[in-house]
Amino acid sequence: MHIPDxxxxxxxxxxxxxxxxxxxxxxxxxxxxxxxxRQVPLLAIAAAFSFLVMMFNIPLPGGTTxxxxxxVLIAIAIGPWGAMLSLTIALVIQALxxxxxxxxxxxxxxxxxxxxxxxxxxxxxxxxxxxxxxxKGKALAAGxxxxxxxxxxxxxxxxxxxxxxLLHTGPDGRALYAPYPVSVAVPAILLEHVFLFGxxxxxxxxxxxxxxxxxxxxxxxxxxxxxxxx
Amino acid sequence: MKEFRIFWISLLVMALASPIxxxxxxxxKAGAAxxxxxxxxxxxxxxxxxxxxxxxxxxxxxxxxxYALPGQEDAPLSRLSLSYILSAFVGIATCGGGGYLxxxxxxxxxxxxxx
Numbered sequence: 444m445h446i447p448d449x450x451x452x453x454x455x456x457x458x459x460x461x462x463x464x465x466x467x468x469x470x471x472x473x474x475x476x477x478x479x480x481r482q483v484p485l486l487a488i489a490a491a492f493s494f495l496v497m498m499f500n501i502p503l504p505g506g507t508t509x510x511x512x513x514x515v516l517i518a519i520a521i522g523p524w525g526a527m528l529s530l531t532i533a534l535v536i537q538a539l540x541x542x543x544x545x546x547x548x549x550x551x552x553x554x555x556x557x558x559x560x561x562x563x564x565x566x567x568x569x570x571x572x573x574x575x576x577x578x579k580g581k582a583l584a585a586g587x588x589x590x591x592x593x594x595x596x597x598x599x600x601x602x603x604x605x606x607x608x609l610l611h612t613g614p615d616g617r618a619l620y621a622p623y624p625v626s627v628a629v630p631a632i633l634l635e636h637v638f639l640f641g642x643x644x645x646x647x648x649x650x651x652x653x654x655x656x657x658x659x660x661x662x663x664x665x666x667x668x669x670x671x672x673x
Numbered sequence: 674m675k676e677f678r679i680f681w682i683s684l685l686v687m688a689l690a691s692p693i694x695x696x697x698x699x700x701x702k703a704g705a706a707x708x709x710x711x712x713x714x715x716x717x718x719x720x721x722x723x724x725x726x727x728x729x730x731x732x733x734x735x736x737x738x739x740y741a742l743p744g745q746e747d748a749p750l751s752r753l754s755l756s757y758i759l760s761a762f763v764g765i766a767t768c769g770g771g772g773y774l775x776x777x778x779x780x781x782x783x784x785x786x787x788x
């Protein structure tokens with residue numbers, strides 16, 4: 444799901460940067476207001492955690508690979524704006540040091556993975572955990588929310604790929620950037636995330652929340668709820 | 674920092690286990706992620722390399738491309754695993770360090786006084 448350099452034309456990646464800029468500014472302000480002293484190390488841990496989760500490539504036998512992100516889990520723990528900042532750090536490091544995701548596409552990747560994923564997942568978790576307020580219910584809600592968040596990000600990533608042939612096709616009919624249209628990109632990316640990578644994301648999110656609930660670190664799970672109430 | 678010890682230990686374990694993410698795809702004969710193909714792969718798939726994509730190939734040279742030390746991309750899997758674990762630790766240090774500095778800066782050093 445990390446869009447590399449050369450797959451998006453300048454209009455798309457510049458628009459994505461432009462969309463991200465105010466979101467980063469709001470995230471910084473919200474984190475400044477909301478992050479308690481106790482949570483400061485959590486933002487660092489969250490960034491490192493998502494970096495590591497994304498290293499665990501999951502194969503689709505004989506096909507492509509993908510991975511979970513941990514973005515919704517982080518949003519549940521430190522709030523969606525904090526999640527946006529930690530995921531942005533991981534994505535920037537991946538692009539700069541490891542060539543995983545393009546430099547030009549950092550805005551696009553952050554919009555999908557660092558913004559849409561934690562926010563859609565966080566909303567889903569808010570709704571579902573109200574429906575199932577028991578501890579088990581909340582862990583289940585977190586799992587489903589993880590699945591929702593990853594698939595939302597996968598969908599917008601696929602859209603970005605898919606609109607490229609519409610925007611940039613040479614006079615000879617050859618694509619200048621990502622060559623596959625929406626009708627190919629969206630099913631291809633969404634199917635593998637709906638049935639495989641999203642399920643792994645759900646398991647990770649649900650199981651870690653389940654574990655945290657009964658651990659000494661259970662306070663981690665209550666901070667974001669407190670933020671919503673404020 | 675004590676209350677975060679379990680988290681840091683978890684990250685350490687994840688880093689040491691990270692080569693699973695390298696071996697599993699090879700075992701199952703899975704290729705690149707959808708939309709993350711190299712130029713050669715694209716050429717094989719659609720018969721040509723898109724012009725814009727070709728131009729973008731040299732925009733950035735990452736120091737540790739694809740989590741392998743430069744020049745070792747085709748090294749044996751055991752060597753690649755070591756690079757992978759090393760990359761994981763570089764990731765923990767840079768992401769953790771970056772996240773900590775950013776959070777400290779945003780909270781105006783509250784993090785230091787608070788703990």
